[in-house]
Amino acid sequence: MTFDFNKLMLAATFAFATVSAEESCKTIAELACENESLTTLCALATGRPDIAAALSTAELTVFAPTDAAFAAVDQDLLAKVGGCGAALDSVLLFHATPGTVLAADLVCAAPVPMANGDDSRTVCAGGVFYQKGSLNTRDMMPQIIGTDIKACNGVVHLVDQVLLPKPNKIPFASCDEPPPPVAPVQPAAPDGSCLTIADIACGDTNFSTLCSLVKGNDLAEALSSGNWTVFAPTDEAFSKIAAVTADLNSAQLLDVLLFHVVPEQAVTSNELVCKGLIPMANGDTSRTACTHDEFSREMFFQRGPGNSLEMLPKITAANLKACNGIVHVVDNVMIPKL
Secondary structure, eight states, X not given: XXXXXXXXXGGGGOOOOOOOTTXXXXXXXXXXXXXXXXXXXXXHHHTOHHHHHXXXXXXXXXXXXXXXXXXXXOHHHHHHHHTOHHHHHHHHHTTEEESOOOGGGXXXXXXXXXXXXXXXXXXXETTEEEEEOTTOOGGGOOBEEEEEEEETTEEEEEESSOOOOOGGGSOGGGTSOOXXXXXXXXXXXXXXXXXXXXXXXXXXXXXXXXXXXHHHTTOTTXXXXXXXXXXXXXXXXXXXTHHHHTTOOHXXXXXXXXXXXXXXXXXXXXXXXXXXXXXXXXXXXXXXXXXXXXXXXXXXXXXXXXXXXXXXXXXXXEEEEETTEEEEEESSOOOOOO
């Protein structure tokens, strides 16, 4: 079933209230604003008149977070989501599934398709039911604390935490204009001719440590001809591991240096393969890792077996062309097997 924009905010308005048999049924939208513990959901709904209208017509099952649930979620994340309509739509939509699903219909460990295109999962533990999203940690799973609250157009279950979908289902990029990518200044000699890799390494003050290592290991001549790809760490990158390099002998330092060099080929960024291995000049292999930033732009990392997840070398400037190959700037030193 495909949901249009008017149905995206469904989960935001989900309030539950006990309706006696004598009363006529109420829509999810009406229930949303009649319960004192669901004022946040009500406010989100009434701020979107078209969504409030959808809550009165579409047949839905809603997992409704209480005010306490919204208070428990990371407030920086909540503020960021609240400032982006598309992101808020998706998070709220992640609390709704089409049709009527009673508590007795929930199956332990089974996925439940939500209206934002992601799946939540029913988790059962110690006789308690939870409805978990991918970003919900095990210690903050949304527990179902109220069930089968019937409305004219569906049913509401109360949860004590906000359901959080996969990061790629929170489309911040549609709200914020991403900053323009930084276009690296293409290095060139004063006469306009191309520079060698050695020239680039020693002609930029950001690479003074790299230049010193290249010269100290008699590699300047080799990197002035031939065909190479170099992942060039900045001085700041080297400063992060100063305590480590201080304990390395000359052979190990050379090994680290050669681990940043791909021999006999110029590898551009569009030739990097996510999770692919690249043979380096020290005989070891590095691995390309890929992810996305908050604007859904792809980011590339070139990691070694000694790099921790906190110190992955990110390619911050790619495809600097030299006379004899390609240079990619990285913000952490690539660490081989030492």
